[in-house]
Amino acid sequence: xxxxxxxxxxxxxxxxxxxxxxxxxxxxxxxxxxxxxxxxxxxxxxxxxxxxxxxxxxxxxxxxxxxxxxxxxxxxxxxxxxxxxxxxxxxxxxxxxxxxxxxxxxxxxxxxxxxxxxxxxxxxxxxxxxxxxxxxxxxxxxxxxxxxxxxxxxxxxxxxxxxxxxxxxxxxxxxxxxxxxxxxxxxxxxxxxxxxxxxxxxxxxxxxxxxxxxxxxxxxxxxxxxxxxxxxxxxxxxxxxxxxxxxxxxxxx
Amino acid sequence: xxxxxxxxxxxxxxxxxxxxxxxxxxxxxxxxxxxxxxxxxxxxxxxxxxxxxxxxxxxxxxxxxxxxxxxxxxxxxxxxxxxxxxxxxxxxx
Numbered sequence: 001x002x003x004x005x006x007x008x009x010x011x012x013x014x015x016x017x018x019x020x021x022x023x024x025x026x027x028x029x030x031x032x033x034x035x036x037x038x039x040x041x042x043x044x045x046x047x048x049x050x051x052x053x054x055x056x057x058x059x060x061x062x063x064x065x066x067x068x069x070x071x072x073x074x075x076x077x078x079x080x081x082x083x084x085x086x087x088x089x090x091x092x093x094x095x096x097x098x099x100x101x102x103x104x105x106x107x108x109x110x111x112x113x114x115x116x117x118x119x120x121x122x123x124x125x126x127x128x129x130x131x132x133x134x135x136x137x138x139x140x141x142x143x144x145x146x147x148x149x150x151x152x153x154x155x156x157x158x159x160x161x162x163x164x165x166x167x168x169x170x171x172x173x174x175x176x177x178x179x180x181x182x183x184x185x186x187x188x189x190x191x192x193x194x195x196x197x198x199x200x201x202x203x204x205x206x207x208x209x210x211x212x213x214x215x216x217x218x219x220x221x222x223x224x225x226x227x228x229x230x231x232x233x234x235x236x237x238x239x240x241x242x243x244x245x246x247x248x249x250x251x252x253x
Numbered sequence: 254x255x256x257x258x259x260x261x262x263x264x265x266x267x268x269x270x271x272x273x274x275x276x277x278x279x280x281x282x283x284x285x286x287x288x289x290x291x292x293x294x295x296x297x298x299x300x301x302x303x304x305x306x307x308x309x310x311x312x313x314x315x316x317x318x319x320x321x322x323x324x325x326x327x328x329x330x331x332x333x334x335x336x337x338x339x340x341x342x343x344x345x346x
Contacts, residue, residue: 114271114330119302144291149300155330156301157308159287181265189270190329191321196274206277207287211312213330 113215114190119153120219127214130233131160137238138166139200144207153216155190160208160234164200171199171239179231182223186215187230197239276320283314309334 127150129143144159164170174194178184193208200206210232218224278284290311293304301308309331315321326335 115327115332117330121302145294145299147299148294149298149302151302154302154305155308157290157311159291175267177265177267179265184265189268191272191275192270193275193277194267195269198277200277201279204279206279207281207284208277209275209287209311211275211329 114155114213117153117213117216119151120216121151123219124149124151125214125218125227126229127156127158128229128231129158129160130231132233132235134235134237137170137172137236139164139170139172139236141234141236150214152186152214152218155211155213158210158212158232160193160210161205162198162200162208162236163205164202167202169199169201171197172236173197173239174234174236177233177235179233180227183218183227183230186218186221186224187232188213188215194234272322272324275315278315278318278320282318283311283320286311286314305331305334 126147128147129145131141131143133139133141140161140163142161144161148156148158150156162172173196176189176192176194178187190211190213192210192212198208212232214230286307290304290307293307294301297303309326309329312321312329313326316323326332
């Protein structure tokens with residue numbers, strides 16, 4: 001009867017409500033009910049009172065929403081990181097093209113430049129030659145001069161010699177390397193013997209020329225200021241039937 | 254060389270030659286010119302500037318024997334070795 005009144009939350013402690021309900025009707029039953037209520041309440045007095053419970057419930061809700069926002073931010077950051085790692089490949093490529101790092105910038109050279117370029121006589125560069133063969137090819141391959149002194153802007157000729165000492169024709173294909181790598185972009189070959197299959201008959205010996213020049217802009221590059229020696233290295237491999245080597249931009253029939 | 258997986262280090266990127274590949278001189282038709290060129294280099298301590306005439310001769314031999322595409326020598330950087338027009342002074346070798 002009056003118990004629902006007592007159990008309803010209100011500001012006054014339950015006892016006063018209990019006391020109020022003591023006028024009139026059977027005090028005894030109400031008193032016992034109030035005592036029962038108090039006894040029930042006492043062990044549960046550990047819990048915060050009505051004021052505190054309200055504040056804690058509000059706080060809990062606040063914490064919950066805050067946790068949710070933090071988790072959302074963390075999840076968004078995680079997804080963002082994954083997306084960035086995927087996007088970094090084309091972005092890096094763009095960055096390299098814009099700044100010219102990573103060796104992608106090539107000193108602009110075209111065939112007309114050979115005609116118009118002026119040799120830079122003050123800068124003498126020593127070009128050394130190196131010849132290598134892959135273990136499986138039996139050619140004797142060596143340069144005919146160990147070094148040559150050139151100046152940027154002047155075309156130069158150099159020779160290699162290859163001999164096939166075996167009794168069967170061998171087809172070789174070569175690639176080259178220029179050290180230091182940075183100088184490689186200034187090293188322009190007009191004509192050489194690389195990237196194309198060269199067939200040597202049994203016991204044949206041939207001279208292989210390399211016609212090249214060093215770009216005159218080599219002298220203007222501050223990174224090349226201390227470079228005095230460039231090494232050109234050729235390596236011959238045996239060309240096997242049907243095997244297509246992935247060679248840079250050079251098509252042969 | 255370029256097989257190392259070093260991210261960020263520069264690697265060498267070979268480029269194809271401008272005019273392609275020299276056909277092999279199987280019959281040694283221009284061997285004499287080559288010998289002259291090598292002799293000149295040995296005499297001049299391998300200074301290329303002093304042997305440009307011989308290299309020009311070698312390339313002309315190649316062109317004569319169909320071992321090289323015929324091209325005006327100016328395009329090969331031998332402008333200063335060409336015979337000067339009558340109005341100009343002789344060029345330096």
